[in-house]
Amino acid sequence: MKDNASTSDAPRLTSLSHGGGCGCKIAPGILSELLAGMPATQPYAALMVGNETSDDAAVYRLNDEQALIATTDFFMPIVDDPYEFGRIAAANALSDIYAMGGSPIMALALVGMPINVLPKADIAGILQGGASICAEAGIPVAGGHSIDSVEAIYGLAAMGLAHPDHIKRNADAQAGDVLILGKALGVGVLSAALKKEILSDEGYRAMIASTTQLNRPGARLAKLGSVHAMTDVTGFGLLGHALEIARASGLSAHLSSAELPWLPGVRQLAEQGVITGASGRNWASYGDSIQLASGIDDTLKALLCDPQTSGGLLVACAPEATAEVLNIFHSEGFEYATVVGELRAGAAGVNVS
Template identity: 65%
Template sequence: MKAPERPAGEPRLTTLSHGGGCGCKIAPGVLAQILKGAAATPVPAELLVGVETADDAAVYRLNDEQALVATTDFFMPIVDDPYDFGRIAATNAISDVYAMGGRPIMALALVGMPIDVLSTATIGRILEGGASVARAAGIPIAGGHTIDSVEAIYGLVALGLVHPKRVRRNADARPGDVLVLGKPLGVGVMSAALKKDRLGDGGYAQMIASTTQLNTPGPDLAAIDGVHAITDVTGFGLAGHALEVARGSGGQVRLDWARVPLLPGVRDLALQGLVTGASGRNWAGYDADVALPEGFDAADRALLTDPQTSGGLLVSCAPSVLDEVIAVFRRHGFDAAAAVGEVRAGTGDGARLVVG
């Protein structure tokens, strides 16, 4: 992969990151320990979604017809091209509004840059990339905040609106539901290959196409009565976010690994050991809740736990509306969307996620 042109003496963006994209997330087990001691705050009746289920965004009822969706997301560079970095970060942040069934209305930029290391032209290109995605989503970036930072950090506060009855949480799946995944997995593996200069131009193009595709099906999916829960697959990997769905439903999620879509070539990259450290941290954080089949390959486990930056929607729906759900994805250009598993009643054996 050819590196982007940059001012003389300026480092590659990824060399400024101790971890890129959603792979920067604090490991789930560590995060649980941190949040355990957080002081509880009063919860007004208008707060429809808060911190209780680790959902994608907060939702606050404004009136009988409107609720405000509020979220934020930011991270360090996952690619070296500043414009692409801005696009990926903005797409990822706005995705959380779509995952709640909402439509974005505006955003605020969060910018932390090492101003003694990066040129103003490079920083400007990052912001231009983010602005291009906001335009594609039909919203303004109406302000924000900037700081001088050791590492390059960019993201958005994203705000949206949703009808209170169309809010789709990650915790409302029902036994018997089918799980549909909107995008193929493998972004973390591709980012690991990119850092080691082992991702070709074709692979890079696939990675950018996936991470900059806005999850626009969200509102249309939320309008389907048989769609019970929606989340997006990001830093905790498919396993981590499927576990959130399982815990919220009080049941168990079963994944059919053979049906999970993967980005082209990523399994071969994983077999070569090109995986992120975050996939291992993810596994260590929730392995006790996952049952894998005998002989499950280490490369497949790395993909199951692979941190997805700007990943796809994970939808839990009644079997009767599966065709309609797939049709919505296809209409929005998500050709890889596929049914990948189901939600079952809890078995009492301790495993919340069973992979077959």
């Protein structure tokens, strides 16, 4: 499967980038080293969430009724169709707002394009795709910044609002919480297959549907007191983002591999060796904090680390709220939403059975 470029003589977008989507992210181990010297944010009393616990966005209390959520996300192409690339990148950026429990209010476009390589129509298509997702979210693209760059880069700086009491941090999960995942996994594998031109039409459609689906349930879930923590599963894979919740909350996460939902064709492609390089980098960064059951082979291990672009919400909630949380997901069209594990008292880490 090769998706469409808007002009026939244009180079494939994915051919211009050394990595695509959230697979471009700096590996978590290296990122930790880079951030080690950052100054503490504690002196800023109104800053509710900074970078201390690897949360999805920064949160600043404006008053007793409003907290401002701010985030930015951008990456190189994961597909060749300019319009779809713009849609995916925008949905991925807005996901961080929803993951904190907020609703987006405005976005700014971040644009880096090889002006002398890509046709202007393709660049315009990327911008139009991003704007279409923002319109779907009910917000404007109110400005932005652009540069002439070697690789095509697009994303958003996004802002949102939530009641201060509804902000959901990684650090507030509780022992006994159930872990619910909102979307199926395997975007990294499907994107790798697309780049190799071996992705089926079904796989391509599933990838586009998943990566452009806005994580709107986050704003509704945040209003439930029984929902204690949320994040979205993106470039560090399911294991990496579950580990962030576990570390921030001082708990042990337990995942059931048998319960994990997969996008169509992902398992088969992985068994054929279609694995992203980011999976290995992710494991090298956090594998010493993961306990895998003896039956989990290298292929499944790689899938557990597979980078997700515009992935699903990972929700930690009280067991008695499970049905309500799943109902919210399913009512908004998240057919794959399911319970994938739980959090227990114990050393911070992730155990997979």
